[in-house]
Amino acid sequence: MIKVENIVKRFGGLTAVDGCTLEVPAGSITAVIGPNGAGKTTLFSIIAGFLKPNEGRVLMDGEDITGMSPPQLFRKGLVRTFQIPHELPRMTVLENLMLVPEAQSGERLLSAWLSPGRVRREEREIRARAEEVLAFLSLYELRHELAGRLSGGQKKLLELGRTMMTEPRVVLLDEPAAGVNRTLLGKLTAAIRQLNEERGYTFVVIEHDMDMIAELCHPVIVMAQGKVLAEGSMDEIRRDPEVLEAYLGGAHA
Amino acid sequence: MTGGYGGVDILQGVDLVVEPGEIVVIIGPNGAGKSTAMKAIFGLVHLREGHVTFDGAEITNLQPNKIVERGVGFVPQSDNVFPSLTVAENLDMGAFTRRDDFEPARQKVYELFPILRERSRQLAGQLSGGQRQMVAMGRALMLEPKLLLLDEPTAGLAPAVIDDMFASIREVNRELGVSILMVEQNAKQALRMAHRGYVLAAGRNRYDDTGENLLANREVAEMFLGG
């Protein structure tokens, strides 16, 4: 589905991603784990078009998508969430979601002026869809609340909700569980699994909650120092001495 | 300590103690609140509950420059040098609040990090990651603090440089008698050198013990990979 070939990304003197190669199988929930500073989020930003790599290619279904802009990739069905929720704080929860669907005719000025009936009909559909998503995420009651007033965990759910407002093929989730409490976490995990099984979304998840990964993800890819260190099931990863060393920072001692 | 950013309590009742002359390391999985705890001590994160005392005086939620004056130095994790200033000027900035002669302090920093003496006229922005980290630490030492807070001093450094960095930290502690509280990813190496360590998880204390005991503790190791 997604193939990353030999990506290198440097910021000034620092090499954040250093020749990273990996593959995300279609229909999988692939986890990317690794200690802080391993280059996971940078890699995500490169895949989603928010950063341009210094070297290497990203392929989606065999097509080279390196350097495409986020909107172009969005139209190809690749969406991402942010580690720190990027909600629109002074807009309502509902508006946050209603923004997302593409090709809304009301986004064109002329249609907004000349065919208000059509825009209104579309808005009703989009709203219904947004409400469905909110119900699914148990945020329905908060739909008229300003997004900035949500708790950290609720904002995380809203991030996920944003990806559900389209029919994506690949969703990149950056630390969906961080700051989410236990009850919400269960919901989140169930939501991801359901979307994967029922709607066939492919997920790539950066996460530090190992229990969640063990429960949800296969394969698990471990990154360290900008490279892929290991790949396999969570059980295999746990048994891999190199991985433990990377986490404890003793690999080179 | 209880507090965090924008109403979200990342810290939920964390207790930390650093005795004079100690090296204390905070480790824990990502997102445990280690860096936040460090920033809270230094007044950069507002504490809703709890207290921070230093030498018996309350410094909870004080302005950072007031805390610096009391003898606490802080080295942030990233962006911790002034890139368009020379190395020497970076060190001067550390002594900004000092009116007395701080030349001896500068000489001590140069003894500690001889490379900085060589590079003293070079812009900090042109240094390697490890050298920048030395500049940052050197700057914090210019005030001759009693306590130094280090936020992941080895993050993003090459393995060989990491070893040097740990050696320097130990030297700062031993030679200059500065107590050190640090957050560290490289848990093994850090614990080996530390007098004591704290393990945080999900904004709470999980374990605290001597460095050696924590190293020997299987559970601590496994915590990082769950299960």
Next chain:
Amino acid sequence: MDALLSYAVFFVSIAGIYAILSLALNVQWGLTGLFNIGIVAFVAVGAYTSVLLTVEPSATFDGGLGLPLPVGFVGAMVTSAVLAFFVGLITLNLRADYLAIATIGIAEIVRLFLKNEEWLTNGVRGVGGVPRPFAELGQVWMPVAQMLLVLVLLAVVFFLIERARRAPWGRVLRAIRENELTVLASGKTVKAFRLQAFVLGSAIMGLAGALWAHFVGFVSPEAFEPLQTTFLVWVMLIAGGSGNTKGAVLGAFIIWAIWSGSQFATDLLPPEMVTQAGALRMGLIGLLLVLVLLFRNEGLLSESDQRRGDLAREAREERRAG
């Protein structure tokens, strides 16, 4: 007609033109956060375009095509829009202060152009004999008809902007102001939306310029003072409440009342102070701007008030539908 009444007609006409400008700035700044302090450029370009398209041919300069008024108005909007398109293309993905300084630059260049290209604009002498709408109605009813024209155009502009604001288009703009990355991650081309808002606002400014020119009947480079055009409009929008469409209109009327009232006040000054009157009023504008920012930076009618109104209405519609 009674002098007071005829003053009222004059007042409403000019305030109405300013309200159109304030609405235009509201699209750029209020909705999208684009910092245009070269409003005068787009107004002047609109005014001159319409004048040159509609005045009778003249011996002294090449402008003057004698076309009908509506052509002039449309031409004004098109020229201002084209100018805005190029300015926007260059500056819209840079920081807000760069757009600000670029728009000042455009204003300066437009001024130089109007002054120096005598073959086209008759230079500093200006262009007189500008056809005035409804001139055939005579001295008494012409101003009334003109006022109605201004009010009708104001209503149309208000209606269009309000509809666009409430539509998904406006939602994208507000979202861009809140967090550009989220909008990018939602698959929208941020720059295209910014450009649309900038061009739309500038086209409306061009229209207002044309209205003004035909209302006054004379244009010259000196008539387009950045102070009266650009900064007065800024004060109107900020005082009225930027982001709030009704606030933009209200601000225009209130500030215009203060501004023209200050003229009465300065007229009472002793004669040796008269030349200073303009300066006093300029200080007043600056002071108002600063005071509003310090003490009521949301304006009289805040954007959040209007959003609350929108939401309440949506909720009513929802109930009716469900």
Next chain:
Amino acid sequence: MAELLQLVVFGLVLGSILTLGAIGLSLTYGILKFAHFAHGDFMTLGAYFALSLVAMAHLPILLSIPIAALATILVALVADRLIYRRLRRTRPVILLIASVGVALILRSAVQIIWGPNVQVYSPGIQLPYVIPFGDGAIRIKPDHLIIMGGALILVSALHVFLQYTRVGKAMRAMSDNPDLARVTGIDTEKIVLWTWGIGIFLAAVGGIFAGMDAQLHPVVGWRLLLPVFAAAILGGIGRPYGAIAGGMTIGLAQELSTLVIDPSYKPAVSFAIMVLVLIFRPRGIFAGRST
């Protein structure tokens, strides 16, 4: 050839004036993080303070310059205390709008106090030094020498200040990274005051020089704002050293442009350069290495 050199002289004079303005603008931008649109009007104010000293107190112009500049600083500090400081916690663009308001108030005050008409520091015509050159001659007025020399002295003094004094280094540090400056224990409010002091001092001197070069009128500074901004942007806004190169480039370009374009479009040259920079090197031509 003589004609070209004459234009170079004019360009250097204008460049000196622009440099003084651009340095202050760059400093305030770097440290206070907003584009200070009242900068040009502070130049005007400085020029008029000097006029009062010259015309009413009969002080020599060279003595008036520092006094007038100090008086301008006082006004700037009052504006900072009453207006800017209260808005510093809001978004930078709010400060920008406020500075436009301050600009209008200043211009209004200048016009009310000193009148709207064109004025000069000393009546009569200064005899220029005529230097024969090739087939023509280059004319340099004594004031031109004062302007260029004065700018050179001030720029050197600024260099010494930024490089070698505690406060100067702290200013550069704060411009690099305000958060780190705070953590390091630098008293940031104090640095802000220094920034105003130095930026406005240079601006006021620049305004006085502009008045010496030509005439005084209430929009002298506002008219300079565009080329001053262009110079600051060209040098990489927020970088005082870049502003020197930017100021000289814009000054020379504006004067030399009259060889090829209609002189009445001279003011557009700085704009054109600025637009080109914004398109191709938005961080400034002379921005140099950065991190």
